[in-house]
Amino acid sequence: MVNILFVEDDSAVAEAITLGLNRLGHRVDHRCDGNGDLDTALAASEIVLLDLGLPGADGYEICRRIRAQSSIPIIILTARSDDIDTVAGLEAGADDYVVKPASPRVLDARIKAVVRRSTTSPPRSVAANxxxxxxxxxxxxxxxxxxxxxxxxxxxxxxxxxxxxxxxxxxxxxxxxxxxxxxxxxxxxxxxxxxxxxxxxxxxxxxxxxxxxxxxxxxxxxxxxxxxxxx
Structure with a gap:
């Protein structure tokens, strides 16, 4: 089980993904936007699934805000096909991205991979410590x-x-x-x-x-x- 903070303003998308990830054994804390205090939710989460197209403070701003205070893994979820938008999200601090529509099983695989990388120490070098x-x-x-x-x-x-x-x-x-x-x-x-x-x-x-x-x-x-x- 992975504790996921999911920020998505589209209620239909949020419900489908939340139900799907819950059925796959994860715990999802869904928020409609990035307004308000996310500190408590971040402290209880292992990864952030973040939509870019949010009202008010958009996904880029939220990503930068999270990254300024935490190294928690972030996956951006976007319907945008423009490469510039994807790269901008990665440059804001995201670790990975998934383009909508994405099935819960695809998200499950990407979430597990990102969390695994973040919790597994890199291999020790044979060079000097x-x-x-x-x-x-x-x-x-x-x-x-x-x-x-x-x-x-x-x-x-x-x-x-x-x-x-x-x-x-x-x-x-x-x-x-x-x-x-x-x-x-x-x-x-x-x-x-x-x-x-x-x-x-x-x-x-x-x-x-x-x-x-x-x-x-x-x-x-x-x-x-x-x-x-x-x-």
């Missing part, structure tokens, strides 16, 4: 990273991504390799999730995310953790 890259410290034993001594608030996805990149410092990793390393070997998502997570990670570890020097983009191939910072 603590490594220094400029002012960035990666501690694999503690599963933490610090920049200039300040502990970084990383989501489980961002931490897995950082460990994969630093484990392969100096080598280019394709988006497919990063999907396998930071998500699941059998994950059915696409490279936009990697790009959005890289952008969020850059915002936390780069001095100037607009001109990244730590995580380099290698056009046509993927990303590389810049070896020039290692010492």
């Amino acid at each position: 603590v490594e220094q890259f400029g002012d960035l410290t990666v501690d694999r034993s503690a599963m933490q990273a610090r920049k200039a001594g300040t502990l970084l608030t990383l989501t489980p996805t961002e931490l897995r991504l950082l460990l994969a990149l630093t484990d392969n410092a100096g080598h280019v990793l394709s988006r497919g390799q990063l999907l396998s390393a930071a998500w699941d070997q059998d994950y059915l998502g696409d490279s936009r999730i990697v790009d959005a997570a890289i952008q969020r990670l850059r915002g936390k570890i780069e001095d100037d995310p607009a001109t990244p020097t730590v995580i380099e983009t290698v056009r046509g191939f993927g990303y590389r953790f810049a070896p020039g910072l290692a010492r």
